[in-house]
Amino acid sequence: MKIKVLVIDDSALIRSLLTEIINSQSDMQVVGAAPDPLVAREMIKHLNPDVLTLDVEMPKMDGLDFLEKLMRLRPMPVVMVSTLTERGSEITMRALELGAIDFVTKPKMSITEGMREYTDIITDKIRVASQAKIASLPRPSAAQAATSAPVQLRNPLISSEKLLIIGASTGGTEAIKAFLLQMPSDCPGILITQHMPAGFTRSFANRLNSLCQISVQEAQGGERILPGHAYIAPGDQHLLLARSGANYVTQLSDAAPVSRHKPSVDVLFESAAAFAGRNAIGVILTGMGKDGAAGMALMKQAGAYNFAQNEESCVVYGMPKEAVAHGGVDEIAHLNDLPKLVLNYLMANTARAMRV
Numbered sequence: 001m002k003i004k005v006l007v008i009d010d011s012a013l014i015r016s017l018l019t020e021i022i023n024s025q026s027d028m029q030v031v032g033a034a035p036d037p038l039v040a041r042e043m044i045k046h047l048n049p050d051v052l053t054l055d056v057e058m059p060k061m062d063g064l065d066f067l068e069k070l071m072r073l074r075p076m077p078v079v080m081v082s083t084l085t086e087r088g089s090e091i092t093m094r095a096l097e098l099g100a101i102d103f104v105t106k107p108k109m110s111i112t113e114g115m116r117e118y119t120d121i122i123t124d125k126i127r128v129a130s131q132a133k134i135a136s137l138p139r140p141s142a143a144q145a146a147t148s149a150p151v152q153l154r155n156p157l158i159s160s161e162k163l164l165i166i167g168a169s170t171g172g173t174e175a176i177k178a179f180l181l182q183m184p185s186d187c188p189g190i191l192i193t194q195h196m197p198a199g200f201t202r203s204f205a206n207r208l209n210s211l212c213q214i215s216v217q218e219a220q221g222g223e224r225i226l227p228g229h230a231y232i233a234p235g236d237q238h239l240l241l242a243r244s245g246a247n248y249v250t251q252l253s254d255a256a257p258v259s260r261h262k263p264s265v266d267v268l269f270e271s272a273a274a275f276a277g278r279n280a281i282g283v284i285l286t287g288m289g290k291d292g293a294a295g296m297a298l299m300k301q302a303g304a305y306n307f308a309q310n311e312e313s314c315v316v317y318g319m320p321k322e323a324v325a326h327g328g329v330d331e332i333a334h335l336n337d338l339p340k341l342v343l344n345y346l347m348a349n350t351a352r353a354m355r356v
Contacts, residue, residue: 002027002028002029003051003126003127004028004029004048004050005029005031005049005051005052005126006031006032006040006044006053007019007022007032007034008036008037008052008053008054008055008063009033009035009053009081010035010055010058010059012035014055014081014106015033015035016033018030018081021119021123022122022123022126025123027127028126028127028130031047032047032049036059036061037058037060037063038061040052044070044074044076050076050130051076051078051079051126051129052076052077053078053080053081053126054067054080054095054100055080055081056080056081056083056091056092057083063080063091064091064094064098067080067098067099067100068098071099075099075134076134077129077130077132077134078101078129079100079101079102079103079104079122079125079126079129080095080096080100080103080104081105081106082095082103082104082105083106088105089199089200090203090207093173093200093203093207096174097173097174097177101129101134101170101315102128102129103125104118104125105197105199128288128316131316132315132316133316161188161279162188162279162280162281163188163189163190163191163225163241163248163281164189164190164280164281164283165190165268165272165276165281165282165283165304166190166191166192166193166282166285167193167265167268167269167282167284167287167291167296167319168192168194168284168285168286168319169194169195169286169287169288169289169291170195170286170288170315170316170318171285171287171314171315171316172285172287173204174315175285175313175315175335176192176194176208177208178335178339179285179335180212180214180216181211181212182339182340183212183214183230183339184214184228184343185214185228186227187214187343187346188227188281188346189226189227189228189231189248190231191225191230191231191233191239191250191268192230192231192233193232193233193238193239193263193265193267193268194232194233194263195261195265195287196235197236198235198236199235201235202218204218205232208230208232214228214229214230215228215230216230217229217230217231218231218232219234219239219252220252221251221252222249222250223249223250224244224249225241225249225250231250233252233268234252235263236254236262236263237253237254237262237263238252238253238254238255238268239267239268240252240267240268241272241275241276241280242271242275258291261291264291265291265292265319266292266293266294266295268295269282269292269294269295269298269299270295272295272299272304273295273298273299273302273304274302277303277304278302278303279304280299280302280304281304281305281306281342281345281346282300282304282307282328283307283309283342284306284308284309284320284323284329285319286313286314286315286317287314287316287318287319288316289318289322292319292322292323293319293322293325294326296323296326296328297327297328299328300327300328300330305345305349306323306328306330306331307332307333307338307342308323308324308329308333309333309334309335309338310332310333310335312334313334313335313336320332
């Protein structure tokens with residue numbers, strides 16, 4: 001059975017091109033195209049689509065307002081179609097918070113040529129969205145948030161010796177946020193690769209920095225990795241762990257994509273295996289595909305202890321499943337439990353080191 005897609009965009013050209021791209025695939029078809037959310041609302045009732053593509057900025061009703069109402073009243077997979085601007089990237093981050101599965105960017109070049117070059121990206125994301133879990137993670141109440149506030153580790157050995165290495169893809173922006181919100185200000189330095197295009201990782205990092213106790217930034221390359229800081233791979237470069245004397249530092253690479261991804265989780269994990277060994281703790285979160293599986297196995301072989309998000313709490317249980325299959329995972333847990341398990345491991349590990 002084909003994936004039924006409803007296209008929502010105020011541009012007639014974009015609607016036409018998306019329809020052409022989607023209908024060129026044997027496993028999906030456009031069942032309707034709406035110029036605004038008000039028309040789309042009626043189409044959803046009658047056409048019952050499997051996936052929506054939704055423009056971010058539209059007349060009559062903003063794409064975010066529509067998405068928020070949709071996720072409250074009739075949750076369903078949505079792929080946002082975004083413009084690559086500072087405002088567009090910030091709105092897109094908000095859309096992911098509201099429940100959108102993923103997003104694609106409108107090309108800056110000739111719209112017709114650009115959209116056709118995006119065929120593989122657009123259709124792959126629609127396929128993933130059609131399989132994704134919707135609203136699988138309830139938002140915590142204020143009371144829950146208060147009782148789950150991060151606990152300070154207050155142990156310089158933990159902060160200076162250990163590193164957290166995180167990889168994620170589809171659904172990962174919210175999973176990473178949930179994880180980092182529980183990290184105390186004295187936690188080990190954190191390196192993160194999230195599959196995301198150029199121009200969006202800085203907005204993602206800035207958003208997290210405004211919410212978390214720790215400092216979060218887009219990696220620039222060459223930074224000394226400090227406790228209480230997280231460094232996110234830029235959307236168009238690989239992030240690696242390296243050493244400069246006695247210090248861990250970030251390193252960026254403009255090498256070719258790995259497993260079709262740039263940045264690649266495998267690239268980050270492999271560098272952690274090479275330079276951190278048993279000082280690394282790996283965490284692999286929700287995402288489609290197998291990026292990170294081979295690298296996490298190398299981390300484990302080098303002495304790292306690794307965690308994977310469980311199927312129940314993943315938007316897409318692809319990357320964690322592959323990491324488990326490759327033998328690189330030590331513990332599997334619900335996203336809500338992962339931060340505490342990681343911190344408990346750090347404290348127990350430090351206690352053992354102090355007794356030796």
